[in-house]
Amino acid sequence: xxxxxDGLVEGSSLLQxxxxxxxxxxxxxxxxxxxxxxxAICALFFVWLERKVSAxxxxxxxxxxxxxxxxxxxxxxxxxxxLMKEDLVPESADRLLFxxxxxxxxMATLLTFVAIPIGNGxxxxxxxxxxxxxxxxxxxxxxxxxxxxxxxNSKWSLxxxxxxxxxxxxxxxxxxxxxxxxxxxxxxxxxxxxxxxxAGGIWNWYLFKSPFLFAAGIVYFIAALAEVNRxxxxxxxxxxxxxxxxxxxxxxxKFAFFFLAEFANLFVISAVAVVMFLGAWNSFLPWQILPGxxxxxxxxxxxxxxIMWLRWTLPRLRVDQLMHTCWKVLIPISMVLLIGVGxxxxxxxxx
Amino acid sequence: MSDExxxxxxxxxxxxxxxxxxxxxxxxTIIYSVFALLFTFFGVAGLYVLLHxxxxxxxxxxxxxxxxxxxxxxxxxxxxxxxxxxxRSASMQRGPAALICGGLLALLLYVIFKTPWPxxxxxxxxxxxxxxxxxxxxxxxxxxxxxxxxLFAVLVGAALMARRETNR
Amino acid sequence: xxxxxxxxxxxxNSMATVLVGMATTGRTAFRKPVTLEYPDVRWELPERYRxxxxxxxxxxxxxxxxxxxxxxxxxxxxxxxxGKEEYGVTSDGTKITQWIPRFDIDMSxxxxxxxxxxxxxxxxxxxxxxxxxxxxxxxxxxxxxALDRDKVMAEKAEAEKKAAKEKAAREKAEKEAAAKxxxxxxxxxxxxxxxxxxxxxxxxxxxxxxxxxxxxDAS
Ligand code: SF4
Ligand code: SF4
Numbered sequence: 009x010x011x012x013x014d015g016l017v018e019g020s021s022l023l024q025x026x027x028x029x030x031x032x033x034x035x036x037x038x039x040x041x042x043x044x045x046x047x048a049i050c051a052l053f054f055v056w057l058e059r060k061v062s063a064x065x066x067x068x069x070x071x072x073x074x075x076x077x078x079x080x081x082x083x084x085x086x087x088x089x090x091l092m093k094e095d096l097v098p099e100s101a102d103r104l105l106f107x108x109x110x111x112x113x114x115m116a117t118l119l120t121f122v123a124i125p126i127g128n129g130x131x132x133x134x135x136x137x138x139x140x141x142x143x144x145x146x147x148x149x150x151x152x153x154x155x156x157x158x159x160x161n162s163k164w165s166l167x168x169x170x171x172x173x174x175x176x177x178x179x180x181x182x183x184x185x186x187x188x189x190x191x192x193x194x195x196x197x198x199x200x201x202x203x204x205x206x207a208g209g210i211w212n213w214y215l216f217k218s219p220f221l222f223a224a225g226i227v228y229f230i231a232a233l234a235e236v237n238r239x240x241x242x243x244x245x246x247x248x249x250x251x252x253x254x255x256x257x258x259x260x261x262k263f264a265f266f267f268l269a270e271f272a273n274l275f276v277i278s279a280v281a282v283v284m285f286l287g288a289w290n291s292f293l294p295w296q297i298l299p300g301x302x303x304x305x306x307x308x309x310x311x312x313x314x315i316m317w318l319r320w321t322l323p324r325l326r327v328d329q330l331m332h333t334c335w336k337v338l339i340p341i342s343m344v345l346l347i348g349v350g351x352x353x354x355x356x357x358x359x
Numbered sequence: 360m361s362d363e364x365x366x367x368x369x370x371x372x373x374x375x376x377x378x379x380x381x382x383x384x385x386x387x388t389i390i391y392s393v394f395a396l397l398f399t400f401f402g403v404a405g406l407y408v409l410l411h412x413x414x415x416x417x418x419x420x421x422x423x424x425x426x427x428x429x430x431x432x433x434x435x436x437x438x439x440x441x442x443x444x445x446x447r448s449a450s451m452q453r454g455p456a457a458l459i460c461g462g463l464l465a466l467l468l469y470v471i472f473k474t475p476w477p478x479x480x481x482x483x484x485x486x487x488x489x490x491x492x493x494x495x496x497x498x499x500x501x502x503x504x505x506x507x508x509x510l511f512a513v514l515v516g517a518a519l520m521a522r523r524e525t526n527r
Numbered sequence: 528x529x530x531x532x533x534x535x536x537x538x539x540n541s542m543a544t545v546l547v548g549m550a551t552t553g554r555t556a557f558r559k560p561v562t563l564e565y566p567d568v569r570w571e572l573p574e575r576y577r578x579x580x581x582x583x584x585x586x587x588x589x590x591x592x593x594x595x596x597x598x599x600x601x602x603x604x605x606x607x608x609x610g611k612e613e614y615g616v617t618s619d620g621t622k623i624t625q626w627i628p629r630f631d632i633d634m635s636x637x638x639x640x641x642x643x644x645x646x647x648x649x650x651x652x653x654x655x656x657x658x659x660x661x662x663x664x665x666x667x668x669x670x671x672x673a674l675d676r677d678k679v680m681a682e683k684a685e686a687e688k689k690a691a692k693e694k695a696a697r698e699k700a701e702k703e704a705a706a707k708x709x710x711x712x713x714x715x716x717x718x719x720x721x722x723x724x725x726x727x728x729x730x731x732x733x734x735x736x737x738x739x740x741x742x743x744d745a746s
Contacts, residue, residue: 061556063560064555064556064557064560065552065553065555065556066555067555067556067558067559067560067561067562068560068561068562069560069562069564072564317549317552317553317556318545318549320552321545321548321549321551321552322545322548337538
């Protein structure tokens, strides 16, 4: 980002006339706004897509009216509705925590957005510890969820928050373990470097580099679904049991924040999967046909589609099944895969 | 970044750390203490970033916020009084406590001001991950392994205890 | 051994069944939608669809067969027998011998079973294809088919008033004519002026209220 800020500062005479600190500050504000806007667009688009996909899978039509064709303006209209709704706080809720919880959940997702490279070097913050940063920051979201669940002072919310806590803490482990395999082969945590390492054809994608990584990719996908509370792991907001889980008591703008974060998380986990396993912005041919961002967004879009497809296919797991899946299946498997990757690297050092 | 900004950011993170630390100690509602701890961890992580220790900062956030804090919250919420929002921590025996804390403060201040700290000019930011990894696998292997064994023992012990609970 | 085997077969089964499920939902995703863009596009309703009731009151002979057939008693009919007087004939030629001041169907009670339409001898009580039964005011659920009684009453009252007025006018005219007759005895021109007025007034005064109602009944 430093180069970008420098370029921006040098390119604009207005920014140059200001003191260097102020212009840097303004540039950073600008980039955060870019991240927020990008996140909002993603979330709105995914909400619309989710509706359309669910409708098609159930042989329905989905939104068709708002905005003319395909009901594309349905979600902006809904967002507007949420903005204008009354902002209710339950009387016995803990006001302070109730109010900051959505902000924390939103922040956690927003922070991950700055580290995701859309194209070769096209990233807001090119961090050395890229993937580690994303893992660390995304674990923050659960704090917002627990906080909101507890502060609502409602039983549904509290159960939702508790479930979220146990689920996310457990599933962080397989997520991290399955990503470490890629990090070992790539030899870096930097997402841009990892993406560059997969250039030159589909056989260079880490998913197809080794059978262990292929399995690790599947493990990551499953565990990541659980980490962002998607069906079949949506116990924290199980409608049929907990009304709406941790966000039961929320309305208006604050609910919109939770909702936005949830759908933006879809983008985050898909983007991480694409960067780590599916060749990031590289085409599947040895040469790059279309610009990188198009490939990247296309793959992310595909993964999001698969996630939605899964959601409308599978029923929800029980709590004990959830824990069984994580501790007795995913974690041992990802451990074994990790060792497998190590052994492979040791046997074929050059590859 | 110029030095003034650096100083300002440092003071900002320091303030966050200290103020939220004070809230952790002084809040009467336990849950506030736990959530204030979140900001303490963040302040510390920010200070790490300021020292170009990005890996350490991310580790701080990941382990303390993502793991330990969540478990703390879990513990607090699993107490039986969860239905009432007022979950208070009592303060008792203030006299002796003040004495001990005062003594500790004096000792710490003494150590802080007497120790000849090795001060180094902060160089340009360099990747730290590889060096940390290499050191963990070479020079500090013993410590690393000891910690691993300890954690493993804790894990097994915890599982055992949970087991016994269900069998009873 | 079997536990280990079960562990791996469970994993295999879960993955395989997820794929089977996704194949199923994937197939349904490309099916023709079963829903319609409702207010714009509507179903082709079947021939004998049972919607809201309608009565062509002009053909109703007030036989009460429908009210008797209704299991929930939501048809309310009042009839007034008028001896042998006829109020006209229905479209299939049945004579209408009673005045029906009230023919109400409470659609909020009706269960749209269609039992009432079957015994109707003149086939005037039918079920339409109208299925949007929701209304803003529940009183709109109460369908009144009888020819507007208020209007009929008002017309009747007006007709009576008019008749009375005409009668008064005629009497006055008669009196005047008589007075004229008495006074002047024989002027042909004056007689001619009063003569055309007289038959019209007579016709109106002779008309009974029943004949007033018969007109719309038969129309
Ligand atoms: S449709 Fe059935 S319920 Fe309705 S009025 Fe006729 S007989 Fe009664
Ligand atoms: S059965 Fe038919 S004709 Fe007889 S009262 Fe009912 S609607 Fe009129």
